[in-house]
Amino acid sequence: MTDEGKSDEALMGRYARGDVAAFESLYRRHEMRIWRYLERNVGNRATADELMQEVWFAVARDASRYAPSARFTTWLFTIAHNRMIDSIRTSRPQMSLETLGYEAPSVVEPLTSDPNSGPLAAAVARDQAKALIQAIEQLSAEQREAFLLQVEGDLSVEEIAAITHSSFETTKSRLRYARTKLREQLKEYA
């Protein structure tokens, strides 16, 4: 039986009762969304890996604590947000979301080495990826996180406001600003 049609909440319930396959389905379903959220926020692949592991460990450990009344993605991204903030504040106090820069452009290099891409496709993809990275990099930390929570987590403004402990209006403003800046940066690749 496939888990494709199963809701996140149902899968969590099954995992809490001991069904490991349900957890694997959940992991596959949300792996990349969480990964992009973390990696693009912290801009460091190693840190993102570390946080990724922590987030999913917490999901596994607290499976029975999860209340089905809350959306799984909201819960998942709340954990991710908290882990990311904790990591920045405690493990690396000299760093901040504002000052974190992007290291090696992990998006770009693998694209150019993709044997299935022709030279032109690779070049376009490289340019688009580079533009995307640069555009996200130029967002403020708050705008970047709000935008990533929305596009990766499919979260509402209210949910983002709750996760980031911000007001509804502030969150809405951050999202508008983020989209405006990204739109300008990505204009030529439309």
Place this chain on the structure above:
Amino acid sequence: MNDVPPSQDEPDDVDDRYRRASALDPSRPSESVRRAVLSYAAQQAAQRAAKRVPTKLAADRRAANRAWWPPAIFGTLAAAALAGLLLTPVFLSPRAPRMTASPLARPSPPNAAAPPLSAAPAIDRSRDVSAETSSADTLSAPAARTTAAGAAPAAGAPRSETAAKPRALAGNATPQTINNFSPSNEVRLAGAAATEAPAAQAAAPRPRAAFIPRAAPMLQAGRPVDPAAALRRAAESGDVPGLQTLLDDAVDIEARDSSGRTALMLATLRGQTQAVDALLAHGADPNAADAQGTTPLQVALAGDQRAIAAALRRAGAR
């Protein structure tokens, strides 16, 4: 802050562009992360299945409570019934013969010259006062009666030769034997006291006072006040001043509830950081696991109580 919204909302195509670009992004988490996560998830599921661990969480706690309440209720009822059986004679009869039926309660008969007294079984006395007076034939009848009635001997009780022997017995009674009072020596002591008016009034209530300490532990056991339980409640509710008072009174900090949880575990479960700090400062064992083997550190980590987890680790939690 410059979070002033732009003057107007433009058509929202940025999300689509972002997603198209992201779809081309081959960046992935390390394979080692994936393996570690899935392995950990399997391990957690196995632990839950084996130990029924999900104790900290509401629904599972209810399940755990369901598993614990029958023995707890039956145990409480049994204890109450036992306490009732032991205490009822104390209140119904001032003689309470069963309380003194143990060998420790019997006065040792160092004086072999008093066989009629030591041979008289206590239980017979409790049932038949007249038998008592007849068997204790060396006592004067007035003295025996007043003792059987539980009243102080009358002042000015006549001195007699027959009273001399019980007095000698009373002289042999050490403080220990007085504390180990029993109706059998009550008669003797009262008989001796009856020979001396001033001493009689002091001696008469003494056996009664000697009774109370023997019953007191049972009375205390039946009372709802339990310092260790109060300590756990204070820890659980975060009542740090109350907790401090109990800790200063040297209440057993490692006492456990019916689920094997210490005060530290309960404070951790409730996220009472200050209570955890106070308990650790008083030497609470940070690794004291509950009946299911769950440690306070595991609870803190599961509950994302990072401050508590850090405090526990500083105290040596593993």
